[in-house]
Amino acid sequence: MTTQRPIRTRFAPSPTGFLHVGGLRTALYAYLLAKKEGGTFVLRIEDTDQSRSVDGAVENLLETLAVTGIEPDEGPRLADVDHDMDELHVEEVGEHGPYIQSNRLDVYKHYALQLVEQGDAYPCFCTPERLEQMRTEQQKAKQPPKYDRHCLSLSEEEVVRRIEAEESHVLRLRMPADQTITWEDAVRGTVSFESNLIDDQVLLKSDGFPTYHLAVVVDDHLMEITHVIRGEEWLSSTPKHLALYNAFGWEPPIHVHVPLLLNPDKSKLSKRQGDVSVEDFLDDGYLVPALVNFIALLGWNPKSEQELFSITELVEAFSLEDLNKSGAIFDRDKLNWMNGEYIKQHDTMDLLMHAHPFYDEKGLLEEAAKRVGASNKMDQIVMEEIAKSLSIEQTRLEKLSQVGEETDYLFVNALNYPAEDLIWKKSTQEDTVLYLNALQDLLSERPEDTWVTDALEKDVISWIAENNWKNGDVLWPLRVALTGKPKSPGPFESLWALGKERSLERISRAIELLAA
């Protein structure tokens, strides 16, 4: 066994412009392991593909990571240096930088050349066209697709001449022959590949940028990463990486290949079949802790029956041994349930902060402002109106994007519904008018400041009993009068949210409707 090093994990996304939920889960596991073991969680940006670089992607990624709370101890970080410009700047913290690969080009070049000197890598001048043709032929002949080492047999003079002529070329790894490359994967156990079947991977591209394979090995080593936690799709690249560690004489990290997140059809989770970016989920009204909790349980299980975990509890419970091997379908139904649980458990006022943008988006702030005569939609009084709505619908929401759907009757002035909806089951029109009139009398005498739901409910219920009426006969019409809907939140919370004046108006209107 090697000496125990302090645990260092990393999340190394390529900046595509958004954070994939699968990426978030990988990041989460790396974060959890580091935190659990008192180690360091590193963020590294893998932007070695010039053609795929996206403007502002790094900033965007850092922002998203920041809202999820999975923040790196080392790596790029958002710095708000220029307050006037309100622009995002990226700074770096840590002793192992730079953490953005495009700023480390000379490092990769240095190590690539070292391999050439050692004879573990060689220049290749083959054109993309030739390579493509070669692959097609191999495919046709049912051969494993693999570089034919055409350029390995070039004479030293020719290589020197072509390089001096600045001919476009790459550097390829010279894969060792007749070896079985084996490693102990933390989730999969012993995994092995035959080196003869593995391609001579390009390490340095003709534009001077490294490929993922070179960069990841060099950086993980230089950054002293102890655990490489990544998706299963990297499993078959690992022998190439191991060959590199071996060529450099470096000790490889522990590899942890976590199972894939799957579409309902069991293919790799993709944009094609719904939302995959963390931003999408947040915009759809999922709460960060719910999303984090949900993805944590996709591929990891604490061996207990607990399902709801705060991030702190996840850190406490996390263990590499409890990772699963098989892919997990991303089940929206269960996510919705879990999100609903988080919404229910949230303090209403605190939840309001998260829900506020969704009310705003639907124009409900403006409507409320207009109705209460507030000068603008950010007034305290508007917030109070929204808070009423939220507290009524809180147990009915699965996603914050649904706000206002169950409580739309609070935001309109005139209700539109058929008069017969007011009459409960076997009750009659005459009786219903009687009940509504009685309710109107009762409620109009009651001071508004005693319209606290519980107290009001108790009083009305006992008043109904005193009159020898039935709850359904009286409460159904009251509820429909207030909400205009056969299915809706209850009458007492509606009375409370609407307030005395609007409630009485609606009751009068119901009576008129029945009389007509």
Next chain:
RNA sequence: GGCCCUAUCGUCUAGUGGUUAGGACGCGAGGUUCUCAUCCUCGAAACCGGGGUUCGAUUCCCCGUAGGGCCGCCA
């Protein structure tokens, strides 16, 4: 096609050489209730197949089968 990985309810999963194979989501039924939602109770629902090993395999081994991943100067 080659290589590799995986396999318990529809889904996420627990579990063991002998269990009534457990939980959760979803689904169904009932209860609470003025409706809906919440909440509570109950229910249906799984060890991929075939060979071994064994007194006994869902569990261990092998072979199938199925699903998935990778096979780029993408990551």
